[in-house]
Amino acid sequence: MTTIRTCRKWKLTKQPLALVLIQTRYSPISNLNKYIPDIQDELRRIGFPYMATRKETAFDLLPTGIQPTIIEQWVFETVDKHTSVIMDERQVLLQSTQYDAFEIFLEQYLIVLNIVMKITEHETYGICERIGLRYVDQVVKQSEMDTIDSYLRPELRGMSSSFFMKDKKRYAFTNVVITQLPSMEPASLSIRVYRNNNTLDLPPDVHAGAPPRLRNIDTLDDFALIDMDHSCTIRLGPGIQKEVLEKLFFGLHDVIIEVFYESVVSKEGTQKWK
Numbered sequence: 001m002t003t004i005r006t007c008r009k010w011k012l013t014k015q016p017l018a019l020v021l022i023q024t025r026y027s028p029i030s031n032l033n034k035y036i037p038d039i040q041d042e043l044r045r046i047g048f049p050y051m052a053t054r055k056e057t058a059f060d061l062l063p064t065g066i067q068p069t070i071i072e073q074w075v076f077e078t079v080d081k082h083t084s085v086i087m088d089e090r091q092v093l094l095q096s097t098q099y100d101a102f103e104i105f106l107e108q109y110l111i112v113l114n115i116v117m118k119i120t121e122h123e124t125y126g127i128c129e130r131i132g133l134r135y136v137d138q139v140v141k142q143s144e145m146d147t148i149d150s151y152l153r154p155e156l157r158g159m160s161s162s163f164f165m166k167d168k169k170r171y172a173f174t175n176v177v178i179t180q181l182p183s184m185e186p187a188s189l190s191i192r193v194y195r196n197n198n199t200l201d202l203p204p205d206v207h208a209g210a211p212p213r214l215r216n217i218d219t220l221d222d223f224a225l226i227d228m229d230h231s232c233t234i235r236l237g238p239g240i241q242k243e244v245l246e247k248l249f250f251g252l253h254d255v256i257i258e259v260f261y262e263s264v265v266s267k268e269g270t271q272k273w274k
Contacts, residue, residue: 001107003246006182007254008261012273016137016226019202019210022109022249023093025130026122026240032089035120036074039087042115048076048085054209056088075209082211085112092116097211102253110242117240128240132231133252135260136202139224140217142272148195148222151269156193168222170196181251185232189255191264192227203227226264230256 029035040051056071076085082098094109117123139151147167149157158169173193181187192203199219200207217223230252236244261270 001103001246002243003250005102005250005254005257007257010261010270010274012270014142014273016139016273017099017135018138018213018215018225019095019097019134019136019206020099020105021093021095021132021134021206022105023091023130023132023134024113024128024240024245025091025132027127027129027237029089029120029122029126032087032120033072038119039116040074040076042119043076043085043112046111046115047078048112049079050077050081051075052077077211082214083108084211086209087116095206095209095211097213102250106246106249106253110246113240113245114242123240125238126240127238128234128236128245130231130233131245131248131252132229133249133256134227134229135256136206136228137226138201138217139226139269141222146272148224151265151272152193152224153264153266156264158195168196172197179230179255181232181248181255183247183251185234185248185251187230187232187252187255189259190227190229190231191259192225192229193264194225194227196222196224201225226260228256228260228264 052075054073054075056073057068071088073086073088078084080098083094083096086093086095092113094112096105099105114123117126139148141148156173158171172195175191177189179187179189194203198204201213201217201219202210203225232248232252234248
């Protein structure tokens with residue numbers, strides 16, 4: 001790995017991070033099932049011995065209305081099941097609940113992506129269309145005297161009034177902004193905060209397919225989810241270049257980290273996690 005992060009590098013001892021996802025979307029490989037045996041053989045050699053298939057429904061907006069499409073996906077898991085690869089004809093995604101450092105996570109993903117691209121010959125003929133990086137943090141109280149508000153910036157704490165009878169708030173906040181990566185490409189950053197919005201410990205769209213969590217939280221108690229999704233729509237190719245993707249992913253990561261500490265979580269909350 002030749003790229004070096006430009007953001008702060010803080011190691012939190014009480015890590016709120018619950019799930020990390022990284023994704024590359026590319027031009028279609030309509031006959032992907034033809035290559036699955038060879039892909040599975042290579043992935044098991046690097047620590048993904050389990051394989052399963054599943055069906056997902058995608059919705060396309062057409063002039064005649066919304067058209068559902070069934071997509072076949074392949075899921076490859078590590079022995080402990082905490083990390084998995086999700087693959088279909090348009091994407092390779094890596095997700096993990098056992099995360100140590102971005103450099104390690106990205107290197108693992110690029111190895112997986114390289115295997116798929118090489119076997120399918122997409123490394124020569126494919127077009128990279130979009131990349132994304134997503135972090136989900138669980139904010140929970142560390143004691144009875146603790147408060148969820150203390151971890152969030154004031155603008156993310158919801159409304160308050162002397163007429164409100166309960167301290168436990170319920171709301172969802174979304175902010176989507178345009179960012180610029182260090183390599184000058186424009187990107188889109190979605191910041192979502194779910195405060196007791198449901199009894200799920202992860203956002204609804206990733207909850208069912210997520211790996212087992214390293215810790216269980218009490219979703220009946222006051223808690224919040226911070227969901228930051230940073231993506232970049234690009235056109236790379238023909239041929240998908242690892243070095244270019246590496247720099248772009250570092251750019252997505254560094255912006256997320258800086259925004260997380262500068263605009264999402266409070267200094268008081270950060271100190272509690274240290």
